[in-house]
Amino acid sequence: MSDMTVKDFASKVGRDVSRLLEQMKEAGLPHQAEGDAVSEEDKQRLLDHLTRSHGGDSGATKNRVTLTRNTKSRIRSGDGRGKAIDVQVRKKRTYVKREPEQAEEAPAEEAGPRQLVGDMADAKQAQAAQAAETAKAEQAAAEEAARAKAQEPAQDTQASETAKPAESETPSTPEVPVPEDIAAPAPASEPYVEAPPKEPRTPNRRGQTPHKKESERGRKGGRDDDDDRRERRRGNAKKAKRSERRGGRRGSGGRDNQHGFQKPTQPIVREVGIPESISVAELADKMSIKANEVIKAMFTMGAAVTINQTIDQDTAAIVVEEMGHKPKLVKDDALETEVLEAISYEGDEIMRAPVVTVMGHVDHGKTSLLDFIRRTKVATGEAGGITQHIGAYHVEDQHGGVTFLDTPGHAAFTAMRARGAQATDVVILVVAADDGVMPQTVEAIEHSKAAGVPMVVAVNKVDKEGADFDRIRNELSQHGVISEEWGGDTQFVHVSAKTGDGIDALLEAVLLVSEVLELKAVPEAPAKGVVVESQLDKGRGPVATVLVQNGTLKRGDIVLAGLHYGRVRALVNETGTRVEEVGPAMPVEIQGLDGTPEAGDEFIVVADEKKAREVANFRQGKYREVRLARQQKAKLENMFSQMGQDEVAKVNIVLKVDVQGSLEAIRGALEELSTDEVKVAVVSSGVGGITGTDANLAVASDAILVGFNVRADVSAREIVEREGLELRYYSVIYHLIDEVKQAMSGMLAPEWKEEIVGVAEVREVFRAPKIGAVAGCMVVEGTVHRHKRIRVLRENVVIYEGELESLRRYKDDLGEVRSGMECGIGVKNYNDVQVGDKIEVFDQVKVERSL
Numbered sequence: 001m002s003d004m005t006v007k008d009f010a011s012k013v014g015r016d017v018s019r020l021l022e023q024m025k026e027a028g029l030p031h032q033a034e035g036d037a038v039s040e041e042d043k044q045r046l047l048d049h050l051t052r053s054h055g056g057d058s059g060a061t062k063n064r065v066t067l068t069r070n071t072k073s074r075i076r077s078g079d080g081r082g083k084a085i086d087v088q089v090r091k092k093r094t095y096v097k098r099e100p101e102q103a104e105e106a107p108a109e110e111a112g113p114r115q116l117v118g119d120m121a122d123a124k125q126a127q128a129a130q131a132a133e134t135a136k137a138e139q140a141a142a143e144e145a146a147r148a149k150a151q152e153p154a155q156d157t158q159a160s161e162t163a164k165p166a167e168s169e170t171p172s173t174p175e176v177p178v179p180e181d182i183a184a185p186a187p188a189s190e191p192y193v194e195a196p197p198k199e200p201r202t203p204n205r206r207g208q209t210p211h212k213k214e215s216e217r218g219r220k221g222g223r224d225d226d227d228d229r230r231e232r233r234r235g236n237a238k239k240a241k242r243s244e245r246r247g248g249r250r251g252s253g254g255r256d257n258q259h260g261f262q263k264p265t266q267p268i269v270r271e272v273g274i275p276e277s278i279s280v281a282e283l284a285d286k287m288s289i290k291a292n293e294v295i296k297a298m299f300t301m302g303a304a305v306t307i308n309q310t311i312d313q314d315t316a317a318i319v320v321e322e323m324g325h326k327p328k329l330v331k332d333d334a335l336e337t338e339v340l341e342a343i344s345y346e347g348d349e350i351m352r353a354p355v356v357t358v359m360g361h362v363d364h365g366k367t368s369l370l371d372f373i374r375r376t377k378v379a380t381g382e383a384g385g386i387t388q389h390i391g392a393y394h395v396e397d398q399h400g401g402v403t404f405l406d407t408p409g410h411a412a413f414t415a416m417r418a419r420g421a422q423a424t425d426v427v428i429l430v431v432a433a434d435d436g437v438m439p440q441t442v443e444a445i446e447h448s449k450a451a452g453v454p455m456v457v458a459v460n461k462v463d464k465e466g467a468d469f470d471r472i473r474n475e476l477s478q479h480g481v482i483s484e485e486w487g488g489d490t491q492f493v494h495v496s497a498k499t500g501d502g503i504d505a506l507l508e509a510v511l512l513v514s515e516v517l518e519l520k521a522v523p524e525a526p527a528k529g530v531v532v533e534s535q536l537d538k539g540r541g542p543v544a545t546v547l548v549q550n551g552t553l554k555r556g557d558i559v560l561a562g563l564h565y566g567r568v569r570a571l572v573n574e575t576g577t578r579v580e581e582v583g584p585a586m587p588v589e590i591q592g593l594d595g596t597p598e599a600g601d602e603f604i605v606v607a608d609e610k611k612a613r614e615v616a617n618f619r620q621g622k623y624r625e626v627r628l629a630r631q632q633k634a635k636l637e638n639m640f641s642q643m644g645q646d647e648v649a650k651v652n653i654v655l656k657v658d659v660q661g662s663l664e665a666i667r668g669a670l671e672e673l674s675t676d677e678v679k680v681a682v683v684s685s686g687v688g689g690i691t692g693t694d695a696n697l698a699v700a701s702d703a704i705l706v707g708f709n710v711r712a713d714v715s716a717r718e719i720v721e722r723e724g725l726e727l728r729y730y731s732v733i734y735h736l737i738d739e740v741k742q743a744m745s746g747m748l749a750p751e752w753k754e755e756i757v758g759v760a761e762v763r764e765v766f767r768a769p770k771i772g773a774v775a776g777c778m779v780v781e782g783t784v785h786r787h788k789r790i791r792v793l794r795e796n797v798v799i800y801e802g803e804l805e806s807l808r809r810y811k812d813d814l815g816e817v818r819s820g821m822e823c824g825i826g827v828k829n830y831n832d833v834q835v836g837d838k839i840e841v842f843d844q845v846k847v848e849r850s851l
């Protein structure tokens with residue numbers, strides 16, 4: 001074969017002359033110009049160099065060639081008119097000569113480098129030709145893939161049907177250009193195999209993990225060459241082809257797409273911190289699982305909960321254990337504890353005055369007694385001698401001081417105790433001499449005994465005739481209250497709240513008891529005590545009467561009381577005098593709190609205002625949670641889910657209606673709904689609008705507020721809003737009964753609910769002969785719509801239901817008028833509108849249920 005020039009050679013191999021020269025230079029050949037002669041040896045050197053640079057090693061055991069190809073095609077779905085999708089398939093195939101002996105045997109020398117490059121060029125042409133055929137082949141391959149999929153769906157893990165056929169067709173199709181001179185002759189059945197996939201980063205994935213799924217996946221995806229070869233040897237060409245496809249893709253995926261995640265082989269057991277209450281969503285989050293799983297788990301445990309429902313610590317702990325994690329109960333009042341523990345109450349103790357509560361049966365003279373003592377014993381202040389009523393007062397006797405809590409009756413005493421406050425040292429039990437021991441006398445005895453508070457019996461009304469002291473002693477002894485004369489330890493004092501007889505003796509007796517009790521306090525300490533009562537004063541803001549039980553409360557102190565806190569702006573005692581400080585066992589009214597704490601709330605003086613605020617905020621949050629939990633319980637919709645949790649589910653209702661007649665009917669009908677499983681109890685009912693007292697009662701008794709043709713007033717609505725009470729309005733008895741019935745049977749909650757969309761207040765009424773009454777209104781809430789149904793309310797009671805005849809503003813007829821605007825309203829077929837009435841516009845809205 002005669003030598004040729006570089007130019008000839010370049011044109012022969014279809015290469016750019018300069019590029020070829022470059023490659024020759026890289027191969028260490030001396031050629032510089034296109035006219036330089038290229039010998040057979042030069043070609044051989046160039047070939048060796050090129051082979052090496054393609055990852056092969058001439059004469060070495062592994063030769064490889066990499067082919068890349070892009071094909072583009074367009075497929076149409078359906079009958080050809082459907083959506084056209086462009087499919088681009090990028091393929092990179094590396095072929096490796098695996099068997100060195102075979103390579104050696106190969107007559108590579110015979111073919112020669114010229115042949116090689118020539119064939120390389122041919123290969124290019126073949127490739128081009130093949131591209132034209134690709135679409136056809138794709139079609140065929142798609143069909144084949146579909147068939148394969150149908151036959152072995154479990155094995156086919158490929159995702160994209162559009163990309164799959166084009167790619168899968170390539171490696172095994174005969175037109176793949178495998179240059180014979182590189183791909184030295186090898187057994188026809190197995191000339192070349194694709195480069196084996198790199199070992200996945202997880203070594204020996206197959207069979208190493210105990211998870212069945214994982215190992216299966218490993219087996220499927222990680223099929224290696226050995227498997228493939230074995231399959232080929234078996235002559236199962238089709239299967240081999242498929243596995244090759246899979247293996248090839250997995251191979252490259254193994255290299256490029258391998259991620260570092262390893263599926264944990266053991267379940268992860270987390271330590272889950274559970275606060276005192278937690279929502280289902282939060283709990284799931286802490287366990288790193290979906291809320292649905294928690295809901296499911298709880299459902300199997302017999303509790304139906306919703307994602308936002310708050311559950312208590314104990315329940316949450318059970319759920320966490322059930323899910324295989326470790327619960328860790330967390331006290332979330334750490335800050336509070338820290339603040340409280342930081343206060344030191346160390347110091348010299350002094351004797352303090354006793355705090356007294358007066359109890360007894362109705363009309364036995366409790367108030368009279370308290371009033372008499374206040375009137376006669378409280379030193380009048382500078383403000384014209386008028387004593388101020390602040391819920392507690394202090395009297396000084398020649399024997400010592402006594403502080404009276406000015407809220408007679410055991411209801412107040414117990415309410416305070418229910419809040420954890422033990423304010424009373426001594427109870428004065430008032431028994432009217434002419435009436436004797438009555439039911440509430442007995443209750444009072446029980447309450448004070450339960451609190452472990454000693455008693456002094458004041459036998460009152462001794463000025464009246466017909467007193468039988470022995471009978472009283474006798475009756476009381478039956479309840480464990482035995483007078484000293486009879487060998488017991490209770491002092492009996494005969495008094496008259498009317499004349500004042502025996503009052504001094506009574507005070508003396510109280511002081512005697514308190515001496516035995518050795519009541520002590522540290523005056524030189526930050527104050528702490530209990531809230532006796534509080535209210536929102538129009539001029540002064542929140543004011544609270546507190547009883548200092550220990551320490552000294554000073555003006556300027558930072559007080560944390562229940563859910564509220566504040567700097568004490570002013571201290572006013574029972575005589576109306578402003579004071580700078582008060583010591584132990586003294587009542588005082590304080591101003592400066594940011595809200596009104598509840599009677600019975602504890603108050604403390606803290607050093608840091610910021611911490612006081614934080615604790616108050618925390619308490620408010622906690623209070624809200626407790627309230628939310630309670631709300632959930634009191635909802636009509638949740639009634640069914642409560643069944644089975646307790647022995648008998650109970651739904652409490654506070655009912656207000658428009659007229660006495662409906663009251664009896666509704667009350668009866670509701671109570672008749674009670675079954676063995678669910679008890680419907682109307683805890684309170686009455687005629688008239690829903691007031692703040694009704695709402696408070698509903699709060700206290702976990703009840704639903706139901707208004708039948710009546711509406712809630714402002715204070716009630718405020719409480720409803722604040723406490724999240726359920727307030728429902730009805731105007732048809734059947735609807736009310738039906739909804740409660742549905743809730744009881746666990747059916748869906750009412751799908752349709754009335755929603756008040758606007759309220760207009762009647763400010764003036766114009767009467768025109770033709771059109772009747774037109775109400776000049778101000779829209780005070782929402783929007784008044786011309787075409788929606790309306791009700792006319794008087795004193796929050798519905799007096800008419802119908803629709804609007806006209807809605808006007810100046811001379812324009814309007815479809816709707818928004819809040820804050822005036823308008824003229826004509827009610828269809830109703831002319832009795834009066835100033836002060838309200839016109840409420842309502843809508844029927846669909847309530848979406850969520851469990």
Ligand SMILES: Nc1nc2c(ncn2[C@@H]2O[C@H](COP(=O)(O)OP(=O)(O)OP(=O)(O)O)[C@@H](O)[C@H]2O)c(=O)[nH]1
Binds near residue numbers: 497
């Ligand atoms: N004669 C006489 N009447 C008295 C005496 N103490 C109270 N009363 C009268 O008894 C009635 C009831 O007295 P209250 O002080 O209102 O009795 P109470 O226990 O506070 O009653 P409730 O507040 O309803 O629980 C009033 O009419 C008093 O005037 C007394 O010592 N002698």
